[in-house]
Amino acid sequence: MNHRIQMTVNGVKNEADVQPRMLLVHFVREVLNLTGTHIGCDTTNCGACTIVLNGRAVKSCTVLAVQADGGDVLTVEGLAKNGTLHPIQEGFWEKHGLQCGFCTPGMMMSAYTLLKNNSHPSEEEIRWGISGNLCRCTGYVNIVKAIRYAAEKIATEKK
Amino acid sequence: MHATSTKQFQVKQPIEKVWAFLSDLKKVASCLPGAQITEAIDDRTYKGTITVKVGPITSQFNGEVKIERLDNQIHEIELLGKGQDPRGSGGATMKMVGKLRSLTEGRTEVTGTTEITVTGRLAQFGSRMMDDVSNHVFEQFTRSFQAKLAQENGTGSEVAFAPTPQPVNALPLVLSVTGKVIGRFFGRILGKSTSS
Amino acid sequence: MATEIQGMGHSVKRKEDPRFIQGKGNYVDDVKLPGMLYLDIVRSPYAHAKIKKIDTSKATAIPGVLAVVTGEMLKQYNLHWMPTLMSDTQMVLPVEKVMYQSQEVAGVIATDRYIAADGAAAVEVEYEPLPVVVDPKKALELGAPILRTDKKDKKDNLIFHWEVGNKAATETAFKEADVTVKQDMYLPRIHVCSIETCGCVASFDKISGKLTVWMTTQAPHAIRTVFALVAGHVGLSEQKIQIISPDIGGGFGGKVPVYPGYVIAVAASVLIGKPVKWIEDRMENIQADSFARDYHITAEIAAKKDGTMQALRIKTIADHGYADAAANPSKFPAGLFSIATGSYDFKTAFAEVDGVYTNKPPGGIAYRCSFRVTEAVHTIERMVDVLAHDLKMDPAELRMKNFIPANKFPYKSALGWEYDSGNYEAALQKAKVIIGYDALRKEQAEKRKKGELMGIGISSFTEIVGAGPSHTFDILGIKMFDSCEIRIHPTGKAVARFGTKSQGQGHETTYAQIVAEELGIPVDDIQVEEGDTDTAPYGLGTYASRSTPTAGAAGAMASRKIRDKAKKIAAYLLECSEADLVWERGKFYVQGAPQKAKTIQEIAFAAYTNHPQGMEAGLEAVSYYDPPNLTFPFGSYICVVDIDRGTGEVKVRRFVAVDDCGNIINPMIVEGQIHGGLTMGLAPALYEAINYDEEGNIQGGSFMDYLLPTAVETPKWETDKTCTPSPHHPLGAKGVGESATVGAPPAIVNAVVDALAHLGVRHIDIPMTPWKVWQILKEKGVAAER
């Protein structure tokens, strides 16, 4: 039995019929073709699938698409606005916060939520904030710098 | 993965009655949660199934139980069970020795020693829970054993028992072990069974 | 518009990043083709068992399941076994028995990945368990069950015995030595765990007979050849095979081998004539893909009383699982383990390695390191500390005393390598100054008085990378050169294609910088491409830090070929003789008249519009670079740890890494590589290990139990460098992606052991988990009451 669900993703309204067991991450990647969100594990440990659902960072491999019915989703594809990179994206590029790029979308979505809740996080807070996201390439040092960069950029933009 | 354990309990029945029950494989099997004898191959070998449920995974082991030794003199029985889940979650073997000792006031002490070897997914992921699962199984077995024995001998029972085979359900048990672990455990099982 | 050239030494922002940060990377799982089917794999719960029956009827009855591929099916095409890179054989799908837990047993092809998973769960397999061998030492014992019964004459479980060095001279040195030390150590199985798992999309076109495979591979060209060799007899010939390695989400060695899943997907696509996607999940990735390490080592050093090291002797048992599926150069069954004399001037040495079959997944590959170099470095760097411990000497001082002196390069090592260049003293000295070594020793002495546990550990490693010269290095006979092809378009822009494949190392940027440096074309005007065997020149791929030493060099050499032709065109345009021309990055000018010049862009245009008569038009070149030698990056790392007496937890307080990888192309990228490498050095030192119980059940088969460091455990790495260029590399560069993974673990172990040395602790095997350390604390009576 399929279920009809509705979801606003990156500002766009979508409707689709899905199997009740379909994971949100598969919905985003395969039904909506937004492949920027990745899958890196099967135990909710890696965070590669992190997206923002109703303002909270969630691991979309552990949410069923039907649970997100009526929800508002932001994925990495929705970060840049009108061709301008989001400060977090800029930070990752500037500070070499990525290597293979596989963890990056999830990492940025965690950073996005972190900065929404805490506009001036300390290094310690940044590290805890992304502790649900694994990166095998970078050793995190530059990711921390990238998030700092973004925090500063957002603060100056607000002024 | 190996797990060995020895457990003891007492029943309010004389040794001969308990022995009659214990040495009847079909009766003993009926006390084992999730177990069912399906076919007798000869008077010492039986085919059967045992169902184990851990979280959303249900494994049905098909197997064989054999009475390796039956000593009416010292009231000792040795069983060897082997099972396999045809759907690939793994297999298990169990060696069990049951021993009776007469106590005063018509009571009997039952000692069971089990040695379980598990292979497959349960062994990969369940090692931290194995002890709890086997304790839980044993507890259910004990209750059922006492109840059935009592019922058979018309002495009534203080303990209720489940009349039909119930699968070993490890989920509630594990939940009480640690909520966090089960959350992740559930995640990985679910991840495999629905997303790969 | 004049854009900056940004050649060598610039921290150019990465050209590949804009797509990654906007979710537009193109990884294998992002490939979606019309009519694509999905493969899911049935795996064995047993480590060793006979297959009695495979019943696929319930699976094929599920709507949407198209086929179940079994070993029997593949056997009809003789595709049920395949060769490994080490000329051993490995099953694609079993016919008779399974040899490790999680081995592939059957493949279910369905219209949707959920249905494929349902199908896999519905395949019923009956096994008869066989005795399991997990301990390689037991596997070598007389009477151990013989695992490879498929090999007719195999009467034991030994794969190979390999030795190197001078056995007799080493024995003599040990007999005559003042002091000898000996230590057993075990480097457990670990797994690379790139965050992207392995997978492919295989698409066979029945009409054209062409097979295209998008695949997570570090070595697309070699894979194409392997496919052609394995499946040539069923009509797949090499010109009709295209391997595309798109964006790769980390490799670290794990994406070098050919896994059965790829072959099943290809076979299914050929059979059905539709594209088939296979993406393994994390548990499959950890449980079945190639592993690293699993070396049981016994090492000894013979030394003089004053600490001068004389001889080194090592005996190793290498657990390869049920097949030798290592990814070493053919002549090196134990990889480059013979770099084990390290940074030290040993007179003589001898090493032997026995490769052994067990009921575990086949391997072993590297883990962000050049073939078995981590094992070698761990051994020697640990042993130097063991010697220092026994001689009651300071480990820094003992190292300084025994380093190969800077003036002795090129240096021939006791185990036969010719080190290109090095300055070990300078690197250690620098690290000592940065971390404040002497002050730390004082602090440690004071802490000890108070009962606090703090340790300082050093590792002064030498790596060996850039395989390799064709006289000794090949994989399945293919020489380990690498390649670059550059085309300069009429407007002076360029496309450069390489035989390697980036998995995050930033080749699109660094290779462009190399070409920019050599030709003076701005980085932004150079498009770098790799990973498509239809377009890129043949190369052996990216692993073992070989990209810069081989393909990077090829880039420089191809650029120089272009420059040679450009010079001829410039002479023609400027109406002068070639001998009068001077090259200044980006242009040729007439000696003594710098205003008479032609830029590379003008020359490129002329190459297509106004080239000299008698010369071919166009401006392009190919180079297949055969390196004259390997390169030997090195470094000195110092680590400070504090141990929690209550929990046994090791906290890395500081970690200073001084690396020397010769000349640097992009400092930002090099630093990033070192950060990542250090973290992958920390991981096995403290957290990661895959163990097996007696029945061959894997312990640590998911991210639940196999613990990758998060940002919280990872220390704030401090990096610095010295620069000793490689004398033979065209750019003086050496390769750096793996140095830190190799160098970091012994620094951390040495620090932990140092923290406990006063209690009589001399060695601890990795991973040094809190539980393991706490047990030691308890045994030594210093565990704090909780």
Ligand code: FES
């Ligand atoms: S895919 Fe790993 S946490 Fe979701």
Ligand code: FES
């Ligand atoms: S950049 Fe590769 S996993 Fe983070």
